[in-house]
Amino acid sequence: MNGIEVNNITKRFGDTLALNQVSLKFEPNKIYGLLGRNGAGKSTLLNIITNRLFPDEGDIKIEGLASVENDEAQKKVYLMSEKNLYPDSMSCREVFKWSLMFYPNFDLEYAKELAKQFGLDINKKVKTLSTGFSSIFKIVIALSVNTPYVLFDEPVLGLDANHREMFYKLLIKKYSHSPFTAIISTHLIEEVAMILENVMIIKNGDLLINESCETLLKSGYSVSGTAKQIDDFILDKEVISIDALGGLKTATIIGAVDKSTLPLGIEMTGLDLQKFFIKLTNEE
C-alpha cells in the first residue's frame, strides 16, 4: 500500500481536543497543503505521523507499515518542524554530516549548494541562527534529505519575501526533478496556493476539506465591478466575502456560474482560496 494513511486519529491534550477522528490519505508524489488556523491541529497531526507524539486513538500507516515506533516506516518520512530538534551546540555543517549518517540518500553537496544560495553560513552554530535562518537551515535539510515523504511545518516562518519565493521555486524544481510527497502545513494560503495539488483544511481538530486544489478552485469565483452592479448580482448567491474600495466592489461567491450570463461591466476571476479559507475557518 503506497502513501500515508491516517485512520481515525484522535488526540487530546488535557481538556483540549487537538484532533478528532481524523482520517485522510497522502498519496505518493503529490504536493499537499495542510491548512488551518493557529492551534487547529496541523502540527499535532504531523508530529503523530512522525512518531513524535502518540495518538489516543487510531493508527497511521506509511506505505503499509505501522508508523508507531517503527524505524523502517519512519526512515521514509522527514519532518521539518517549527521547533528545532537539532543540538544547539552543533554547527550546521555538523548537522549536515549527521543527516547523511541517518539518511543515506541525503545529498550533502546539494545541501551545501542550497545553503550558499540562501546565504546560510554553515559554520554557524544552530543556536546562533536567527528565526529566519533557522527556518532556512531546516529547509535546506528537508530539500536534501531525499525521503519519499517530506513534511514541512510552517516552513517559511520568519523568512523574508525573497527567501520565501526562493523556497517555493526550489521546492517545485526539486519536485519536478525527482517527485516526492510534500505536505506543507501553513496558514499563509495565498503564497502556497499556486504550488498545491491537494488541499486539506483542519478546524478545531476536525478535517473540513480534503479536495484537489483544482476542484476547490472551481467551487467558487470572484466578481468585481461597481457597487450597484455587484449588489444586484449577488442577491441570490452564497457570498463569502465582500471588499469595497471607493465605488468598486469585489465579492467572492460559492457556486458555479455561467460566464455568458454575467452582466456587462462585471469582471470574473477564480476563487480566492484565502477568502474561502477564512470563511470556512471563522469561529462564528
Add this chain to the structure above:
Amino acid sequence: MKLSAIYKFQLAEHKKSIIVFYLVIIAILAVVFTINIVSVLIPNQSNFSIQLSGIDLAPTIFLFVCGLNAFKENFQMSLQNGISRKSLFVNRIAVDLTLAVGMSLLNQIILFIGKSMALFSATIQYSSLLEELYGLRYAGHPNGLMLYLEIFLFYIFLFAAFLSIGYFITVAFYRMNKKQKIAYIVGFYILAFVAFPLIDELLYKLGIFSVLISEVLLRFLYAIMGVSAQNPYIAMISLLIISIIMRSLTWLLVRKTGIKN
C-alpha cells in the same frame, strides 16, 4: 544503518569530555610525579610522602554526570531522524556498555601508571578502591594479575550502574513538569537531609529501635557490595541488579515519552 548512526551519535557526544577528563587525571599524576622528584632533590624532606587512593573512583562520578546529560538532545535528535524510542534505548545501553568497558580499561592504564610510580618511588603510595574495600583479599598481592582482572570487571559493573542511575534521573526529570521537578528536588532534600536523620536519631533515642537505621543501611550496603564477605563478585552482581532495575524503570518512562514544546 540508522541504528549504528544513533549509536555513533550518542558515543560521539562523550568524546570531548572523556579526553578532557583523562587529561586532568594525567595532569594530576604528572603534578604528583613532579612534586615527588622535587622532594627528592630538596634535602631534609625525608618524611615527605604522597598518598593517592581511590583516584580510580573519579570516572564513576564523571560517568554519572555523563548519564545525567545523555537524554534530551539524543532523544530529540532521534525523533528528528526517524529513530524509535526502542532503538534509542537499546543503543543507549550499547553506548553505556562501550563507555563502561572503555573507561574501565583506561582506568587500568591509569592504575598501572600510578602503581608504577609508587614502585619506583618510596614517597608515593598508590592504591585502588578495590584494595581499600577488599583489603584482606588483596593483602600481599598489590600487583597481582587477579587484582587487575577483578578491578577491570568491578569497574565495568560500577560504571554501568552509575550511568544507568544518571540516565534514569535525567529521563524522569524530562517527563516531569516544572512543579513536579521542584517538588522532587525539595522533597528529596528534606527527606534525605532533614527528615531522615531526625527520625533516625529520634527513634533510636526514644528506644523504639535499638540500632540506628543509618547503621543498618550501611551494613546492608557493605553486604551487597561484598565488603563483609571480602568478595567483589557480590558487588558485581548487586551492581548488575541495580543496572537492570534502573534500565527497566527508564524504559517504562521512555516508551511513552513525547516531544515537548
